[in-house]
Amino acid sequence: MAETGGSFVVGGTVVAARPLEPALYLVATPIGNLGDVTLRALETLAGADIVACEDTRVTRVLAERYGIRRRLTAYHEHNAARAGPPLLAALGEGRSVALASDAGTPLVSDPGYRLVGEALARGIKVVPVPGASAVLAALAVSGLPSDSFFFAGFLPSKAGQRRSRLAALAAVPGTLVFFESPRRLAATLAAMHETLGDRPAAVARELTKAFEEVRRDTLGALAAGYAEAGPPKGEVVVCVAPPGEEAAPDEADVEALLRALIVDMPAARAAAEAARRTGRPKGELYRRLLALKDAGDGR
Structure with a gap:
């Protein structure tokens, strides 16, 4: 031997x-x-x-x-x-x-x-x-917090058990990392969206191989995308942001929020509210609100 x-x-x-x-x-x-x-x-x-x-x-x-x-x-x-x-x-x-x-x-x-x-x-x-390690490779490229994470392996294949497991993991104060089979990916992402909320997430596929791919979006958007496209090929790792980690709004979202707030609020108050919702600096948002007013787009 x-x-x-x-x-x-x-x-x-x-x-x-x-x-x-x-x-x-x-x-x-x-x-x-x-x-x-x-x-x-x-x-x-x-x-x-x-x-x-x-x-x-x-x-x-x-x-x-x-x-x-x-x-x-x-x-x-x-x-x-x-x-x-x-x-x-x-x-x-x-x-x-x-x-x-x-x-x-x-x-x-x-x-x-x-x-x-x-x-x-x-x-x-x-x-x-x-x-x-597929776990660490996926976490590193996910764009999600890596100072604390929890590897949860494969979720149960039965829907009820899968939801129960996700509910038990919902309060973990770190990024969640899962392995998943391609054929169950869409259903798993949908269950994550339903149980964990619309957290930022990343789906890493075929890491280090010729067709390596990492998709980053919210759980809802990823679930819808894979449901429409069908099961991907290859090995899959899913990373999900910790509770309270909300997706950073893009510039178009910030602009739309400012236009909506300025309709009913003074600029200073609208800037404070926008800062609370987006995490952006209040001064930066106040200057953008004044620019909108000068352009005739606000009160």
């Missing part, structure tokens, strides 16, 4: 992998672009006694790209009860095991946490080999 003396290839150069100390290594792999793999990840995959992965076909593509010739062992949700004990036995015998998911960081929405829990319970060392 075990192999030793591996190597990998980078830029045409063959690099011998150093021997690894006995441990369970959690190896992050690219979420799309194979160039995002780290040198440490390659060395770990090449040097581990055993390489366990969610889907051997997916990990083999990465291994072949970098000249890693290892026998791959499947470890996934459907065989964890059967595949886990041999891996734990190997670890107990002093071997090194590298665990990789299909894409991204192991244990994020995959069964690796069970293996980690068993290893820790047996006093086996667990080592992170960090790298790509």
